[in-house]
Amino acid sequence: MGINQLEQNLIRKGILPALCGLLDPGSAFYLVGGAVRDALLNRNSTDFDFATPSDPTNLAKSFAAEIGGSWFMLDPQRRQSRVVAGQGMDRFSCDFAPFRADTLDGDLLRRDFTINAMAIALKPGVGFGPLLDPLDGQQDLQRRRLRCCSSEVLFKDPLRVLKGVRHTICLQLTIEPSTLASMRHAAPSLDRVASERIRSEFAAMLAVSPARRCLVWLQELDLLPLIFGSAAKGGISGAGLARLDRAEEWLSFLVQTDKSGSLAEFFSQELEQGITRAIAFKLAAWFSGQKFNGVRLILQNLHCSRAVQQAVDCMLDLEQRQADELLQLSATGRSRALWADNLGSHPRLAVCFLGLLLPLSFTESARLLLPVLSDLDHFRTNGKVPDLLTGGWLQQNLSLKGPDIGLCLKALRQEEIAGRVVNQQQAEHFVLNHWQMTRQKTIDKET
The missing domain is CATH 1.20.58 (Methane Monooxygenase Hydroxylase; Chain G, domain 1)
Structure with missing residues (x-):
């Protein structure tokens, strides 16, 4: 896809002209993270992350109004919000967040992996500026290497260990040795991550094919019991x-x-x-x-x-x-x-x-x-294949009530499944005979 194609994609979706028209002259505003990485790998993206030095909430709301999207807050404390727009295959999301540090370089250093720590400046009324890559993420992509931005990032958010495994499989990367050591060291801390976040990341891992490679990595990092509890202590079976x-x-x-x-x-x-x-x-x-x-x-x-x-x-x-x-x-x-x-x-x-x-x-x-x-x-209609006969018909013609209606309809369904009843007339004939036989058996038993 490339950076030029990414820019054209943002223009086609209406993102770039809308944002550039909302930015003040001289403002600092950046596209960061996965969309930049995917563009360099010639992969399409529908999720776009934007970062700015100050609170971007008002900008995000104005952007949502401009493109006819829906805005909602993700993290009130960190002032992170999301705008969702488009329909069907053209549906996309844009996340807005303030820097995690005083500068862009400081913000990128606090991200998880170097391949996700690249940025592109958006210029008011112009479009894309140059690619900013202070941690050599582009070189790591070319070498197909997964490398942490710093030794602390995995401990600050242990969920990044799972994310690293997913990137390794999905993007066909090799984990750099010191990063792998950090992942092993941080893995036990996953127990302090909210279950909902673990569930979402694990689901994203299963979406990758072959999913077995993610599960094998989880076992290699001793993460299965942390994710699934004591039931997974035996490990993964070949079956x-x-x-x-x-x-x-x-x-x-x-x-x-x-x-x-x-x-x-x-x-x-x-x-x-x-x-x-x-x-x-x-x-x-x-x-x-x-x-x-x-x-x-x-x-x-x-x-x-x-x-x-x-x-x-x-x-x-x-x-x-x-x-x-x-x-x-x-x-x-x-x-x-x-x-x-x-x-x-x-x-x-x-x-x-x-x-x-x-x-x-x-x-x-x-x-x-x-x-x-x-x-x-x-x-199927309204979540169920309707019966040939209704409970009202059974009540009126056979004087059935309560559980007897359900039992009779169940017997009728079995006859249909077996192919012995194929229309309403045969259904009526069956239930009349069936219920008469059932009543006679009950009478004989009582006698």
Whole structure:
């Protein structure tokens, strides 16, 4: 991408002209951090960090109003705020913060790694100034080397140890020896970092492929028990890593095979901030290959939301018998949708996860699963495949009440899944016969 392309990208998004028009003549204002690094690596970026000597809150609010974005405060104490704007693939965020020191050089020295400690000045009415790189971050990028800005930065925020691991894998870097020593030394201090921050960084690590390399690094740095608690003291099993590898390969194949593009969108959606369905899928796959006790407790310790816990539980609750049932499903669309709807709180995730349990090639599994997903989407309304008969009909025609209605509808669904009931007329005939037989059995038992 390069610095020139980065400048054009900011112009295209409306960021650069809006900001430059708001800056006072002679003001010091800089684009810093990851966007500069990514530009030098020819990578696109949608997150932009800006730094200035004084409180930038009013500037950030004016910028949000100028581009029609949303402003909110991130850290009132440090006066850090964010502006989010754009739609869909053009959505972007801009973070505004004051210097961490009296000067720009002092601010960059207090950042985590040299590759994130470069800056570009924004000139009022002009645009980009020259690249500022006092810690030789550009040279480290060229050498593919991860190096701390100083020996203290990891101890001031131990979460940077996890961030360093993620950069190493994602950007294909080698950790400089003294930096690696500092990471080992600072790792035990991770226990004083808020669980929410650890969760977000760990989720970002799982988003990187192959995710196994991040997990191996966590084990190398003895971080697993600090992140997951006592359940992870046994370390990572080969089976867990193998299941994670297969999950990544299966997800990639499934999304590419789905020509509608709906699965790509589905797995990119977040269950909570920072944790997409794809990340939850990988996490469930890894857990299913581990011998961890108390997976739910691990997720609670990470302060994962109820939605994430339910999604992971739904996948981990699947059994081989359900994969076997999938191979014998009726060919009718509604019966397949009903079967999938019974898989739990996240049926689409569950259907996809069954691909890891099928004794088939990816091609055969996708050919089997994609029609089931299509049927589920087609027949599901308001989060559920509606029954052929309503509770009101059962109450009026059979005088059923309470739990008996649920039992009767459950029996009807099983008949549909088996392919023996395919329309409302057959459904009415079945429940009339079924309930008469049930009542007769009850009478005989009482007698």
